[in-house]
Amino acid sequence: xxxxxxxxxxxxxxxHHQKQNNLLKSGIYKKNGITKGLKKNGISNGTLYKKKFVxxxxxxxxxxAVFTFLGFGVGTVFGYLRDFMRAWGLEKRNVAAERxxxxxxxxxxxxxxxxYTRNLYMRIRxxxxxxxxxxxxxxxxxxxxxxxDYNWTFRFTGRIIKNVINMGSYNYLGFAETDVNALxxxxxELQKYGTGICSTRQxxxxxxxxVELEKLVATFLGVEDAMVFGMGFATNSMNIPALVxxxxxxxxxxxxxxxxxxxxxxxGATIRIFKHNNMQSLEKLLRDAIIYGQPRSRRAWRKIIIxxxxxxxxxxxxxxxxxxxxxxxxxxxxxxxDEAHSIGAVGATGRGVVEYFGMSPDDxxxxxxxxxxxxxxxxxxxxxxKDLVDFLRTHSHSAVYATSMCPPVAEQIIxxxxxxxxxxxxxxxxxxxxxxxxxxxxxRRRLHEMGFIIYGNDDSPVVPLLLYMPGKIGAFxxxxxxxxxxxxxxxxxATPITESxxxxxxxxxxxxxxxxxxxxxxxxxxxxxxxxxxxxxxSSHPELYExxxxxxxx
Amino acid sequence: xDIKSMKNYLYWLYCQFELITCSYLMEPWEKLLFYTFNITxxxxxxxxxxxxxxxxxxxxxxxxxxxxxxxxxxxxxxxx
Numbered sequence: 001x002x003x004x005x006x007x008x009x010x011x012x013x014x015x016h017h018q019k020q021n022n023l024l025k026s027g028i029y030k031k032n033g034i035t036k037g038l039k040k041n042g043i044s045n046g047t048l049y050k051k052k053f054v055x056x057x058x059x060x061x062x063x064x065a066v067f068t069f070l071g072f073g074v075g076t077v078f079g080y081l082r083d084f085m086r087a088w089g090l091e092k093r094n095v096a097a098e099r100x101x102x103x104x105x106x107x108x109x110x111x112x113x114x115x116y117t118r119n120l121y122m123r124i125r126x127x128x129x130x131x132x133x134x135x136x137x138x139x140x141x142x143x144x145x146x147x148x149d150y151n152w153t154f155r156f157t158g159r160i161i162k163n164v165i166n167m168g169s170y171n172y173l174g175f176a177e178t179d180v181n182a183l184x185x186x187x188x189e190l191q192k193y194g195t196g197i198c199s200t201r202q203x204x205x206x207x208x209x210x211v212e213l214e215k216l217v218a219t220f221l222g223v224e225d226a227m228v229f230g231m232g233f234a235t236n237s238m239n240i241p242a243l244v245x246x247x248x249x250x251x252x253x254x255x256x257x258x259x260x261x262x263x264x265x266x267x268g269a270t271i272r273i274f275k276h277n278n279m280q281s282l283e284k285l286l287r288d289a290i291i292y293g294q295p296r297s298r299r300a301w302r303k304i305i306i307x308x309x310x311x312x313x314x315x316x317x318x319x320x321x322x323x324x325x326x327x328x329x330x331x332x333x334x335x336x337x338d339e340a341h342s343i344g345a346v347g348a349t350g351r352g353v354v355e356y357f358g359m360s361p362d363d364x365x366x367x368x369x370x371x372x373x374x375x376x377x378x379x380x381x382x383x384x385x386k387d388l389v390d391f392l393r394t395h396s397h398s399a400v401y402a403t404s405m406c407p408p409v410a411e412q413i414i415x416x417x418x419x420x421x422x423x424x425x426x427x428x429x430x431x432x433x434x435x436x437x438x439x440x441x442x443x444r445r446r447l448h449e450m451g452f453i454i455y456g457n458d459d460s461p462v463v464p465l466l467l468y469m470p471g472k473i474g475a476f477x478x479x480x481x482x483x484x485x486x487x488x489x490x491x492x493x494a495t496p497i498t499e500s501x502x503x504x505x506x507x508x509x510x511x512x513x514x515x516x517x518x519x520x521x522x523x524x525x526x527x528x529x530x531x532x533x534x535x536x537x538x539s540s541h542p543e544l545y546e547x548x549x550x551x552x553x554x
Numbered sequence: 555x556d557i558k559s560m561k562n563y564l565y566w567l568y569c570q571f572e573l574i575t576c577s578y579l580m581e582p583w584e585k586l587l588f589y590t591f592n593i594t595x596x597x598x599x600x601x602x603x604x605x606x607x608x609x610x611x612x613x614x615x616x617x618x619x620x621x622x623x624x625x626x627x628x629x630x631x632x633x634x
Contacts, residue, residue, distance in 0.1 A: 071576045078576075078584055123579040150581055471573035530570055 048322035050358045054458045055277075055317055056448075060533045064468050068498045071469045072120075079119030094152045116492060124474035125151040127489055133160060135178050136169040138509040142486065161484070165514050167504045168488035172345040172461050173432045174509030175376030175416045186411045193407035201393075205404035213410045216417050217381050221351060222361045225390070226383035228413075229398045230405045232340060232370030233259040235380030238398035240307075240336070241267040242391075243366070248303040249289050251282060251333070255315060260307050260338060269305075270295070276315070279323045282306070286331045304333040310342030310353040310369075314495055314503070316456020316464050318346065321353055325363045336366040344374025345461050350420050350433040356459070375416040377409045436461060436508040439515060443506050446519050451532035455501070463504040464490075465522075465531075472529055473500050479528075483521045 085091040095118050098108055109118075126147060134141040142161040145154045169176065177183075189209070199205035210228060217226040229235045240263030244250060248269040252260060254276040264271050272289070274281040286304070293300050306328060308319045319337070328335050339352045347355035352369070354361050361367060367383040382392060393399055420429035440461045447454050453466040467473055467489065477489045491500045506515075526532045572578040577585050 067574045071574055074588070075576045075579070078580065078588075081584075469574060469576075471576045471578045474579055475573055528566070528569070529573065 048326065053318075053320070055456060056458075057315075057317075057455055058453050058534060058536065060453060060466065060468060061535070064533055065498060068468045068470070071471055072497070075120050075470060079115060082119055083115070094149075113493070120470065121491070122151050124470075124477075124491075126154070127474060127477035130486070136166055136171060136176050137178075138166055138171070138174065138507055138511070138514060139163045140166050140169075140486070142481075161481075164481070164484050164486045165510075165518060166486055166507070167518060168486055169507070170341070170373040170505055171376065171507045171509060172341075172374045172436055172505065173350070173376075173416070173420070173429075174507050175374070175412075175419075177376070177509070182415075183412075185415050186408050189411040190408040195406050195408060197404050197406055199403070200401055201399045201404045207404075207407060207410075209407045209410040209414075210404060213405075213414055214381075216414055217383060220417055220421060221354075221367060221383050223367060223383045224386040225388075226381050227389050227392055227396075227399070228371075228379055228381045228405055228410070230379050230403055231398075232372050232378070232380035234398050234402055235368060235370065235382060236260050236338065237263040237266060238402070239368075239382055239392060239396050240264055242396045243267075243336075244269045244303055244305055247294065247301065248305065249301045250305055250307060251285055251289075252307040253277070253309065253312075253319075255312050256307060256309060257313070257338065257340070260309070264307065276312075277317055277320055279320060279327065282324070283327055286327060286333060290331060304331070305336055306333055307336050308338070310337060310339035311346065311457075311460050311462060313341050313462055314464065314490065314501075316454075316460045316462040318342070318353060318356070318457040318460055321357045321359060321364075325359065329363075334365045335363075336368065337364045339367065339369040340380075341373055341462060342460075343369040344420065344433075345436060346459055348433075349430060350374070371409075371413045375413050377412045377416070379405045379409065379413070432508040436506065439506045439508065439510055442512075443504070443515055443519070447522070448534070450519075450523055450526060451534045452522070452526060453534045461506045463506065464501040465504065466499060466501050466533070467531065468498060468500060468533075470500065472531065475529060476502055476525065476531075479525055480521065483525075485518055485521055 082091065086093050086095070096109060098105070102108075126145075130145070131143045132140045133143055140163075142164050144157045144159045144161055146157055147154050180187075193207070193209070197205045197207070201210075213228055214226045217228065218224060229238075236257070236259035240250075240260070244264075244267045246268045248267075250264045250267070250269045250271045252264055252271055252273055254273055272285050274285050289301060289304055292298065306324060308324060311318055321337075324335060327333075337353070342356075343352040344350045346353055349355065352367075354364060354367070361383075365384060366388065368380065369383075370380045371377045372379070382389065415424070418424045419426070420433070422429055437459070440459065440463075444454060444458055444463060447463065447465065455464045455466065456462065467476055470491065473489045473491055477487060480487045487502050487504065489500070489502045495501060504518075569578075575588075577588055580588065
């Protein structure tokens with residue numbers, strides 16, 4: 001304890017010199033063999049987080065909110081004007097409307113959502129549902145389409161825009177590829193099994209490929225057993241009703257995905273919402289649940305389950321897993337972790353947020369994930385203890401009624417997972433994970449330096465860039481397409497009405513040149529559209545610093 | 555050169571106005587309507603300012619001068 005030359009956190013010599021200098025400089029002397037004064041540890045032992053957890057949710061200046069509301073106000077006024085003209089026959093009606101005989105019934109299309117769709121969404125509709133005609137790798141080909149009547153109808157010109165840089169696909173590890181060597185095993189399986197299963201898991205749809213895949217997923221995650229399903233959305237919405245029912249309590253994060261919300265509502269349990277990633281809010285709800293019990297009978301809840309996601313796809317924030325696990329152990333609740341975006345994308349070897357925080361997979365009761373994002377396939381899995389998975393095999397709606405995953409897709413997941421784990425004999429998997437981490441950090445750092453407002457954790461490959469004003473949504477997407485870059489912009493129903501954003505998904509398949517092209521285009525566009533609202537931009541001359549500099553916190 | 559950069563700057567300002575007020579998204583006849591309305595309101599405000607502001611400013615000035623003038627005289631008498 002008193003020996004200053006002892007090994008502290010592995011930094012032997014440095015610490016030794018430091019401590020000696022400290023002692024000599026500050027004049028602190030040894031008393032009874034115990035040194036008083038500063039102890040220089042790397043990370044103190046009391047915290048749950050083993051590395052820094054940095055998240056940004058900067059608020060824009062006030063004038064931005066004022067202008068956003070102004071824009072929506074003008075849009076609403078013109079929306080009313082157009083509706084008036086349509087109702088009085090001054091303009092041709094392209095919208096869905098009730099028939100003459102239904103005019104005296106309860107109106108179908110009068111609520112705000114329909115108003116918004118008719119008048120605001122239609123004007124910028126050409127930025128969504130763009131059909132592509134190649135594999136969604138780091139670059140893709142787009143079918144060109146034009147509109148003659150302001151986005152009510154589209155027609156294809158027949159031309160194909162080639163090599164558009166893809167910043168919107170969930171291709172985190174770059175497994176969406178058409179390289180023949182990579183897809184050799186998939187081709188073999190395709191010729192052996194064909195594409196159709198024509199049955200559900202419980203009837204005749206369980207193939208040896210599924211058994212092999214489930215064993216592999218369980219080994220990959222470090223759990224006892226796993227079960228795979230044909231569709232990621234259906235995994236959530238069909239399995240949560242099997243796990244909880246009436247008399248149970250679901251504590252769900254504010255910004256959970258629709259599949260989790262649907263599953264929770266279908267189950268019939270009581271749902272309570274806690275603020276996004278806010279542990280005080282969650283703890284308060286847990287305490288209230290345990291103290292007051294069920295609403296009228298005051299009995300204890302049969303089960304309390306916490307629904308969270310690994311990475312939230314609209315915010316780019318990572319869940320505070322250590323705190324949630326400690327809360328769940330304290331109040332004896334269960335944890336359901338949806339790792340749709342984080343499996344393969346975070347963690348030192350790509351095993352998700354559980355590895356990212358250095359925790360053991362036994363801490364999480366139900367590990368759920370999808371194969372759509374990082375593995376270039378389709379489907380989902382649920383993993384955990386063998387009892388849990390055996391229960392789901394018999395009681396899940398998806399297992400009983402839904403068609404199982406088709407064999408070539410299962411083989412694609414098997415080869416991607418083997419590549420990640422290093423079982424195919426190469427280090428390609430680890431290289432991909434490292435490349436994704438490097439690309440993510442580089443992209444985020446450059447965007448912060450340029451002065452954009454970026455949400456989310458520094459390690460998350462989902463990068464939302466805030467646009468705020470409705471006019472800029474359309475302008476941003478169209479101009480980026482003119483520069484041959486395809487982005488996804490998100491507006492009202494998916495985000496709060498004043499915080500529309502452009503969401504970039506960094507991929508391991510992006511090269512440094514592609515990222516630089518995108519960043520230069522963003523720089524230009526940010527100046528032209530005046531998007532650089534951040535008041536904390538790090539430096540105005542990023543070229544003077546190399547990659548290896550230390551970054552100081554704001 | 556200066557004129558060109560000034561013109562670019564003005565064009566950029568016009569683009570910002572278009573984006574903020576969503577007139578970038580409007581069809582041409584809507585834009586015409588919107589700009590006509592805005593310019594009419596602006597001209598009306600400026601004309602009102604031109605006609606009434608000098609009168610108001612001079613009235614206010616006279617009022618304050620009157621107030622100060624009275625006070626000045628009263629303080630002089632007290633001191634004496």
